[in-house]
Amino acid sequence: MSAPGAHQGEISAVPQPQLRAATEAILIVADEPVTAAGLAQVLGVEEAQAEAVLDSLAREYAGEQVGLPARGFVVRRGAGGWRLASAVQFDDLVQRFVIGGATSRLSQAALETLAVIAYRQPVTRGRVAAIRGVNVDGVVRTLHARGLIEEAGSEPSGALLYRTTTQFLEYLGIDSLDELAPLAPYLPDTTALAEIEDEAAERSNR
Numbered sequence: 001m002s003a004p005g006a007h008q009g010e011i012s013a014v015p016q017p018q019l020r021a022a023t024e025a026i027l028i029v030a031d032e033p034v035t036a037a038g039l040a041q042v043l044g045v046e047e048a049q050a051e052a053v054l055d056s057l058a059r060e061y062a063g064e065q066v067g068l069p070a071r072g073f074v075v076r077r078g079a080g081g082w083r084l085a086s087a088v089q090f091d092d093l094v095q096r097f098v099i100g101g102a103t104s105r106l107s108q109a110a111l112e113t114l115a116v117i118a119y120r121q122p123v124t125r126g127r128v129a130a131i132r133g134v135n136v137d138g139v140v141r142t143l144h145a146r147g148l149i150e151e152a153g154s155e156p157s158g159a160l161l162y163r164t165t166t167q168f169l170e171y172l173g174i175d176s177l178d179e180l181a182p183l184a185p186y187l188p189d190t191t192a193l194a195e196i197e198d199e200a201a202e203r204s205n206r
Helices: 016-029 036-043 047-061 088-099 108-120 125-132 137-145 166-172 190-205
Strands: 073-078 081-086 149-154 160-164
Touching (some): 016 036, 016 047, 016 081, 036 081, 073 166, 081 088, 108 125, 108 137, 108 160, 125 137, 125 160
Antiparallel strands (some): 073 081
16 A cells, blocks of 8 residues: 555655665766766755765765765766766776786877867867877777767768767766866867868868
8 A cells, every 4th residue: 555645656755764775875876977967866856965975975984074984985976967987097907907017098199189179079080080180980889989089970961979888988087078177279160170171072082
């Protein structure tokens, strides 16, 4: 029998003593950042209460609460939500375990290409190559395979457009692209990019 005043389909609120454990259970299985609003809906509590639980867990895992040691994992905020991640000081150990000693850091070429896409998105490979002055096909494939960029439609010419993903925001530990450093003014504008591409096309046809 339903509790007095409850309606069919309503979510019963998780008891206060179980909120932290319930939140941990959700964070463990989440494959993308968990928002406070989404967590609140599942737990049947107010969003502010869900946010408070997430913040409390983050401080606990970081060892900020008196008498509690830091953990090997943290609750990290990024891409508009929260998720469990390994503590930064153990990154090398985790990489060694996951990939057997091979580095998973992005190359300088990949970082430069990713920066251009982040600031000029959506953008084609041709425009990225024009800015960097080198072919970026292989680098773009690598970034796409890592989930840092994704296809975002195409131009009338048929050229694919690329943009950054939620995983990219997590990679930088930011909530939105608005938090990127103001480097865009140092990149060519759309007109300049078009002129660069036209010049490149002319050279290739000579």
